[in-house]
Amino acid sequence: RDVLVLHGPNLNMLGMREPHLYGSDRLVDIDTRLQASANAAGLQLSTLQSNAEHVLIERIHQAYSDNTGFIIINPAAFTHTSVALRDALAAVKIPFIEVHLSNVHSREPFRHRSYFSDLAIGVICGLGAMGYELALQYAIRQLAGQTA
Ligand code: DQA
Numbered sequence: 566r567d568v569l570v571l572h573g574p575n576l577n578m579l580g581m582r583e584p585h586l587y588g589s590d591r592l593v594d595i596d597t598r599l600q601a602s603a604n605a606a607g608l609q610l611s612t613l614q615s616n617a618e619h620v621l622i623e624r625i626h627q628a629y630s631d632n633t634g635f636i637i638i639n640p641a642a643f644t645h646t647s648v649a650l651r652d653a654l655a656a657v658k659i660p661f662i663e664v665h666l667s668n669v670h671s672r673e674p675f676r677h678r679s680y681f682s683d684l685a686i687g688v689i690c691g692l693g694a695m696g697y698e699l700a701l702q703y704a705i706r707q708l709a710g711q712t713a
Pocket residue numbers: 574575576639640641642643644664665666667668669676
């Protein structure tokens with residue numbers, strides 16, 4: 566079973582976007598490391614970044630029938646706004662971890678609420694790009710324990 570990594574809006578700007586909050590890695594750096602870790606564990610990993618809600622939703626629908634066993638998602642600003650993206654994850658019932666680079670709880674109050682956290686297996690925030698790596702380690706462990 567494969568792992569899908571989804572990045573929401575403005576994450577294509579990583580590296581230049583508010584590096585004090587989001588770090589200096591570019592998205593391609595993060596995705597490249599995740600690919601290497603997944604491949605080392607014998608898993609297929611696909612990644613998608615989109616600024617468009619419907620593109621993320623349609624990729625989640627596709628995951629229902631493309632052998633995706635685990636999703637790692639940073640919904641970015643959609644975290645705090647998107648019932649539609651939440652409903653897509655609920656519909657496909659694929660286990661997921663919610664990741665944020667920054668500690669959303671130490672920031673503005675509107676970032677404290679997430680439409681995803683109660684559905685997620687777990688939430689990682691404030692650990693920068695390492696949060697994705699840790700989420701992937703969890704996914705690898707989970708998928709290794711499955712036979713089909
Ligand atoms: C973010 C936190 C969100 O509040 C923000 O809108 C983002 C990035 C993070 O990774 O820290 O775009 O999800």
